[in-house]
Amino acid sequence: MAEDRKDAPYDAPWAQNLRHRPDPNRVSSLQTPTPGQFDRPQPLDVRLPSDQATAQHRPLPVGAARDADPQSNAAPPSYYDIPMLKQPVWKWQIATYFYLGGLSAGAYLLSRVADRAGGDKHRNVSRIGAYVAMATLVPCPPLLIWDLGDPKRFHHMLRVWKPSTPMNLGTWSIVAYSGMAAYEVVRQYLTERENRVDAASLGATDRNKLLQVMNNGVLLALHDAAGIPFSLMVAGYTGVLLSCTANPLWCKNPYLGPLFSASAVSTGAEAISLALDLLGDQPASQSALQNIDTAAHVAELACMAGFSRFAGEKADPLRRGLMKKHHLFSLGAIVGAEVLKRIPVDNELRKPVRMVASALGLAAGFSMRWAMIFGGHTAAADPHLSRVVSQPRDSSIRADGHMKGAGGRLAHGNARASERSLSA
Amino acid sequence: MTLQLPILNRGIGGALRDAAHDAVVNFPNAFPPVRLPVPQPDDSRQLSQIMGFFTDTTLCIGCKACEVACKQWNQLPSDGFEFTANSYDNTKHLGATTWRHVAFKEQIAGDGDGTDAVSRWLMMSDVCKHCDEAPCQHSCPTGAIIYNNFGDVYVQNDICNGCGYCVAACPFGVIGRADEQHDDGHAHKCTLCMDRQEEGMTPACAKVCPTSSIQFGPLDQLRDAARQRVGDLKDRGNDRAYLYGCDSVGDYGPLNAFFLLEDHPNSYNLPVDPPQPFRGQKARYAASLGVGALLVGVAAALFGGARHG
Numbered sequence: 001m002a003e004d005r006k007d008a009p010y011d012a013p014w015a016q017n018l019r020h021r022p023d024p025n026r027v028s029s030l031q032t033p034t035p036g037q038f039d040r041p042q043p044l045d046v047r048l049p050s051d052q053a054t055a056q057h058r059p060l061p062v063g064a065a066r067d068a069d070p071q072s073n074a075a076p077p078s079y080y081d082i083p084m085l086k087q088p089v090w091k092w093q094i095a096t097y098f099y100l101g102g103l104s105a106g107a108y109l110l111s112r113v114a115d116r117a118g119g120d121k122h123r124n125v126s127r128i129g130a131y132v133a134m135a136t137l138v139p140c141p142p143l144l145i146w147d148l149g150d151p152k153r154f155h156h157m158l159r160v161w162k163p164s165t166p167m168n169l170g171t172w173s174i175v176a177y178s179g180m181a182a183y184e185v186v187r188q189y190l191t192e193r194e195n196r197v198d199a200a201s202l203g204a205t206d207r208n209k210l211l212q213v214m215n216n217g218v219l220l221a222l223h224d225a226a227g228i229p230f231s232l233m234v235a236g237y238t239g240v241l242l243s244c245t246a247n248p249l250w251c252k253n254p255y256l257g258p259l260f261s262a263s264a265v266s267t268g269a270e271a272i273s274l275a276l277d278l279l280g281d282q283p284a285s286q287s288a289l290q291n292i293d294t295a296a297h298v299a300e301l302a303c304m305a306g307f308s309r310f311a312g313e314k315a316d317p318l319r320r321g322l323m324k325k326h327h328l329f330s331l332g333a334i335v336g337a338e339v340l341k342r343i344p345v346d347n348e349l350r351k352p353v354r355m356v357a358s359a360l361g362l363a364a365g366f367s368m369r370w371a372m373i374f375g376g377h378t379a380a381a382d383p384h385l386s387r388v389v390s391q392p393r394d395s396s397i398r399a400d401g402h403m404k405g406a407g408g409r410l411a412h413g414n415a416r417a418s419e420r421s422l423s424a
Numbered sequence: 425m426t427l428q429l430p431i432l433n434r435g436i437g438g439a440l441r442d443a444a445h446d447a448v449v450n451f452p453n454a455f456p457p458v459r460l461p462v463p464q465p466d467d468s469r470q471l472s473q474i475m476g477f478f479t480d481t482t483l484c485i486g487c488k489a490c491e492v493a494c495k496q497w498n499q500l501p502s503d504g505f506e507f508t509a510n511s512y513d514n515t516k517h518l519g520a521t522t523w524r525h526v527a528f529k530e531q532i533a534g535d536g537d538g539t540d541a542v543s544r545w546l547m548m549s550d551v552c553k554h555c556d557e558a559p560c561q562h563s564c565p566t567g568a569i570i571y572n573n574f575g576d577v578y579v580q581n582d583i584c585n586g587c588g589y590c591v592a593a594c595p596f597g598v599i600g601r602a603d604e605q606h607d608d609g610h611a612h613k614c615t616l617c618m619d620r621q622e623e624g625m626t627p628a629c630a631k632v633c634p635t636s637s638i639q640f641g642p643l644d645q646l647r648d649a650a651r652q653r654v655g656d657l658k659d660r661g662n663d664r665a666y667l668y669g670c671d672s673v674g675d676y677g678p679l680n681a682f683f684l685l686e687d688h689p690n691s692y693n694l695p696v697d698p699p700q701p702f703r704g705q706k707a708r709y710a711a712s713l714g715v716g717a718l719l720v721g722v723a724a725a726l727f728g729g730a731r732h733g
Contacts, residue, residue, distance in 0.1 A: 079527060079693035080510045082517060085597040089588035109720055118727035125727070149586030149601060149609020152446040156585040160567040164702070167589050168565035228720070229713075236712030243708050244701045246559065246595035251699050257712025265719040288726045295722045299715055376592070390595060390674070390695030 084386040085246060087377050093147040095373040098238045099267070099366045100136045100143070101174065102260055105235035106268020108133035108181055110292065112224055112231075114285070125285045128275045129268070130188040133181050136271070140174065166241035173233040180227035187214045235264035247376045248314040248385035255310055259303035259368075266296030267365035270337075270358040277355050286354065290341055293361060297334050304331065304368075314385055317378035318371055326371035333364035474575030475621060476680035477630065478646040479549055480653060481692075482665060483637035486526055486547040490629035490638055491515065494524040497617065497628035517693070518550055520600035520607075523614040524629050525550045527692050548692050549629070549638055552577065552598045552614035553669060554680035560590035560599050560613075562702050568611075575643075576616040576680055584610040595674075595698035616681075643680060650684060662686075668694060675700030 111129025114122040145154045158175070162168040190211040213219070239260030242250040250256060273289045308315050318327040340357040379385050494500065500521045507514050511528035518525045529546035554576045561569040561577055568583035569590060579599075586609040590599045599613040617627035625631070630640035639646060650670050657665040668689055669682030674697035689696050 077688035077690040079529065079691060080508060080513075082508065082693060083597070084517075084690075084693050084695060086519070086591045086594065086600055088592040089601050090592075109716075110723055113720055113723045114727050117724040122727050147587075149588075149604030152443055153585040156566040156568070156583055157587070159583070160565075162565065162567060164705075165563050165565050165589070166705070167563065167587060171565060232713050232716040232720070235716050236709075240705065240708045240712055241589075244563065244705055245589075245592035246699055246701050247592055250592075251701055252704060252708075254704070254708050254711050257708050258715035261712050261716035262719060265716065265723070269723075285727075288723075288729075291726050292719070292723045296719050299719060303715070380592075386597070386695070387690055389699060390697050392674070392697040 078383055078387065081383045083381050083383050084390075085248075085380040087380045088245070088247060088373070089149075090147065090373055090376075092370075093143045095370045096366075097140050097143040097147070098260070098369045098373070101140050101238065102235050102264030102369075103267040103271055103362075103365070104133045104136040104140070104181065105177065105231040106264035106266070107136065107271055108177070108184065108231045108268075109228065109235070109265065110268050110272060110289075111184065112228060116224070118285070118288070122285045122288070124276060125272055125289065127188045127192060128279070129272050130181070130184040132268070132271045132275055134185045137178055137181055166237050166244055170233065170237040170241060173230050173237060176226065177230040177234045180223060180230060183214070183223060184227070187211065190214070232261070236261035242372065242376070245376075246389065247380050248382070248389040249311060249317055249372075249376045249379035251314075251389050253307055253310050255303045255307040256372075259300060259307055262296050262299035262303055263365045263368055266293050266300055266334075267362055269293040269296065270361040270365075274355055274358040274362070277351055277358070283351070290354070293358075294338060294341070297338055297361070300368075301331070301334060314379065314388055315375075316385070317375040317382070321378055323371045323375040323378060326367045327375070330364045330367035330371060333360045333367065337361040337364065474643045474680060475616065475641065476554065476576070476643045476646055476682070477551055477616070477627075478639045478641075478650050478682060478684070479551065480637050480639065480650075480684045481546065481548040481686060482657065482662070482684060483635040484526070484547040484549055485635055485637075486512065486528055486545070487634060488526050489632045489634060490524040490549050491522070491526055493628040493632035494614075495521075497620070498523065498615070518552065518596075518598045518600070518613070520602040520612040523551065523612075529687070529691055531687075531691075546687055546691065548683065548685070549633075550692070550694075551629070551681050552616075553596055553682075554614075554616060556677035556679065557700065559593040559595065559701055560611075563589040563593040565589060572618055574616065574618065574621050576618070577613075578615055578618055579611055579613060581608070581610050581612070586610050593701055595695055595701070597693075614681075643678075646682075647678070650682065653684060674698045675703060 107129045111126045111133060114125035114129065118125065141154075145151045148154060157168065157171045160168065161172065163172075190208050194208060194211060236257045239256035239258070243253050243256045245251060269289050269292045273286060273293070276283070276286065276289075308318075317323055337357040337360040340353055340360065343353065345353055495502070500523065503515045503522055505514060508516055511530050513526065513528045515522045515525045527546075527548045527550055529548075530543065531546065532543040558569070558577045560579075561571065564584075565587060566583050566585050568580045568585070570578055570580065572578040586601060586604065588601050588611070590611050591601050599611050601611050602608055617625070617629075620627055626640050630638045639649065641649075647670055650667055654665050654667055664686045665684055667682060668685045669676075669679030671678055673679060674695070676698060683692075683694075685692060685694075
């Protein structure tokens with residue numbers, strides 16, 4: 001028999017919370033500020049811990065703060081702290097896709113660069129890189145389709161060409177890129193198969209016709225001219241996509257794209273390095289791969305610092321709460337991998353240490369994507385952050401009721417209409 | 425974490441049969457006939473042809489008739505009968521199945537003991553703003569979200585594929601994606617009753633509003649009426665009233681659905697300065713591709729250097 005709600009003890013935790021929270025209905029005055037007052041950021045210094053965004057508990061002001069303003073337990077202007085923004089609907093499938101797609105593009109880029117710049121010495125990098133790129137690309141379309149609420153309509157994504165939205169441009173890029181990656185895998189496979197046979201025993205007529213066509217210099221040049229830009233897009237568009245949202249964590253952050261690009265290259269290098277070690281290939285290319293990895297890690301850490309600095313308070317979902325451990329792990333694993341690579345060890349230990357460092361780097365890349373996606377969920381659920389992201393950024397505007405450089409569709413297309421709408 | 429794949433329930437054969445059937449049945453929907461020329465963002469259009477809402481919150485009595493009428497006309501499911509525990513609000517926010525939401529805001533000022541306390545009750549019927557340069561329309565990768573022939577933002581449900589980008593892009597938190605387990609999994613929001621407008625009728629919420637708090641009409645007339653209303657209120661001594669969205673708000677031009685408010689926008693869960701997330705997109709692409717190209721250059725130098733060194 002359940003206890004009647006009326007008989008619940010008044011000192012129950014929920015009742016305590018209710019008693020000590022500031023009255024959400026209490027305001028300091030009913031006098032509404034004039035619209036011009038919104039030009040200045042409102043004082044919103046009391047804030048919620050972002051992991052309990054929907055909980056109503058706020059610390060009460062103490063001492064001088066309370067004496068100065070007896071009404072200071074009035075909540076800042078808000079609608080009962082019901083979140084203003086919608087949480088993103090993207091779940092683990094998208095975080096995994098962001099990771100695998102980036103890794104694939106990074107591995108493909110390194111494979112092509114090793115082929116172009118490295119020549120025969122780095123043939124193993126270009127070969128393994130092509131395979132890694134294809135292996136990590138294959139799960140991406142199923143993940144994307146899975147994420148859609150209605151999987152049978154994935155082809156609607158390719159219904160229009162709309163480069164102004166990163167999701168459409170990215171979908172077309174990944175379609176084009178997958179063609180390039182497939183080309184490269186077939187070429188590498190045929191080359192490998194032909195190399196297995198003693199080359200001297202092959203006559204000119206025995207050589208694979210398809211491989212000869214694929215190795216054509218002009219065709220390869222065209223392939224790279226298209227493949228490298230498309231794979232750069234696949235590596236970085238995901239970050240730009242996130243930055244083109246109203247989510248407090250991601251909104252307009254210019255470091256997200258570079259961060260994802262750098263992470264794509266570093267995880268690509270690590271995956272190739274790990275695959276080479278696992279397959280027991282000659283470690284001739286390992287030092288170059290490790291140095292590329294280090295450069296990408298440096299770029300990644302710099303972008304993460306820039307991201308944090310740009311987002312400021314809005315990056316709090318990464319700094320506390322559920323995503324803190326993922327964020328800290330991604331930073332720690334990058335530093336840890338770099339330290340591991342530089343520890344002087346015996347030659348027989350070199351390979352296992354390198355493999356551990358590569359695995360750490362791969363885990364860091366995944367953890368970063370995970371924290372970024374699910375941190376966005378926390379950020380959107382935090383009513384304080386949604387108020388912060390919609391604070392006025394330029395207070396010199398709107399003194400006369402409108403804003404310079406704004407105006408939208410009407411102002412761009414119809415000067416008369418906007419003139420009419422703004423003359424009051 | 426449980427894996428919920430339809431394929432596990434129906435078996436692979438059944439899933440394949442279903443997918444083939446759906447593909448055949450839905451294929452024509454992917455390429456719908458174009459009935460009317462769709463206005464493009466740069467079309468020069470007359471304001472008198474663009475229809476919109478003016479919601480005067482000083483007239484709202486919180487009867488929720490607009491919510492009910494909207495749900496009835498558009499055949500939307502109930503939101504349940506759970507109040508927020510702060511006031512009489514049971515819908516909390518706009519969403520995939522809530523296209524009108526009446527916000528109730530109770531405010532008390534003065535002494536805590538209530539002897540000389542003054543109180544007021546702010547009520548506002550919130551709705552999709554039908555932005556002039558809508559981020560949901562901008563973000564939609566399938567072209568499902570368009571400006572319709574009345575100049576309003578409209579989601580074509582047979583085109584929407586449920587990617588959820590518009591949900592993250594909307595700075596007002598308006599558009600939502602329906603539950604994919606129990607519903608169609610597509611994005612939905614206010615259509616400004618496009619079907620009624622095509623028949624020359626008023627949208628359901630404006631039609632039913634008993635106090636004319638919700639007014640519907642061509643934008644030029646609505647804006648004139650709204651400015652007149654603010655002037656009247658000021659003449660009567662209510663200097664709290666101001667218009668939100670009648671002129672530009674933040675990065676946005678005038679909104680097609682705008683409001684007369686009496687308190688800070690945040691009190692109604694409206695953003696003070698909604699960001700336009702697609703501004704500066706090209707620079708962000710350039711930074712992303714630039715860092716990628718830089719690292720490719722480093723890789724080329726390292727691979728090439730190792731060859732020669």
